[in-house]
Amino acid sequence: MIELLVFDVDGCLTNGQITYTQKGDEIKSFDVKDGLAISSWVLMGKKAAIITGRNSKIVQRRAKELGISYLFQGVKDKLATLEDLRKKLKLEYAQIAAVGDDLNDYRMLEVVGKSYVPADGSRYVKDVCNSVLKNRGGNGAVREMIEDIIISDGLEEEFLKIWK
Numbered sequence: 001m002i003e004l005l006v007f008d009v010d011g012c013l014t015n016g017q018i019t020y021t022q023k024g025d026e027i028k029s030f031d032v033k034d035g036l037a038i039s040s041w042v043l044m045g046k047k048a049a050i051i052t053g054r055n056s057k058i059v060q061r062r063a064k065e066l067g068i069s070y071l072f073q074g075v076k077d078k079l080a081t082l083e084d085l086r087k088k089l090k091l092e093y094a095q096i097a098a099v100g101d102d103l104n105d106y107r108m109l110e111v112v113g114k115s116y117v118p119a120d121g122s123r124y125v126k127d128v129c130n131s132v133l134k135n136r137g138g139n140g141a142v143r144e145m146i147e148d149i150i151i152s153d154g155l156e157e158e159f160l161k162i163w164k
Contacts (some may be wrong), residue, residue, distance in 0.1 A: 001153050002114060003095040005041060006082060007068075007142060009052040009059050011101035012118060015138030028058050034142035035066055041146055042067040043162050044155065049085060051078045053104050079107040099145050100125060101137050116145045 010016050013034060019027040042048055049070035050063055056073065063071045072081045078100075086096065097114035100106070101121035106128060109115035115129040118141035126132050131148065135141040150159045 001095065002046075002097045002149050003091055004047040004049060004085075004089060004097070005038070005146065005149070006049045006051055006096060006098035006108070006112070007038075008078075008098075008100040008102075008105050009050060009056075010054060011121065011137040012099045013050075013062070013138065013142060015136065016101070016120075026056060026058060028056065029138065030062055031138055031140055031143070033140050034138075035062075037143040037146040038066045038068065040159060040162050042069075044158055047089065051075050051081050051108070053078070078105060079111065082108050082111075097145070097149055099133075099142060114149065116141075116148075 007013055013030055014028045021027065038048055048068045050059065050068055051072045052059060053075055054073065059073060060071060070085055075081050086093065093111050094113035096112045098109055098112045099116040100109050101118050102125060103122060106125055109125060110128050116131045116133055117125045117129040118133050118135060118137035120136040133141045133144045135144050150156055
């Protein structure tokens with residue numbers, strides 16, 4: 001059974017586009033459906049983490065809004081970060097699912113129990129993942145991932161009970 005979800009940001013929680021304002025501020029857009037699924041996962045008492053290669057105050061804010069307890073930004077070696085978190089939480093890799101879209105996610109996706117890539121992810125990442133999602137990054141891919149896990153782990157009733 002999956003206990004921890006790990007998310008890449010750019011290309012998974014967002015569509016991968018990074019927009020800068022005239023003043024140099026960064027803009028990212030997140031899918032509200034992804035967010036509702038993540039917050040529901042957390043309300044079920046499950047764990048969630050973001051491991052991303054970039055640093056962004058926007059990501060920090062989004063993680064806090066969704067109740068994501070573990071946030072790692074500016075990460076060069078995502079597998080090493082995941083390994084440290086796995087040990088801290090006393091989990092086996094089989095209890096972890098992750099979504100990533102590009103080469104810097106590759107090694108992390110190789111070791112987790114369930115690995116996902118959005119429809120528009122790198123072809124090389126698709127080759128190593130268990131599931132290629134139908135949705136694109138930032139457009140419901142994370143929601144699709146979570147619903148797949150909820151169904152395969154037999155948690156639909158618990159998931160839906162949050163909102164009934």
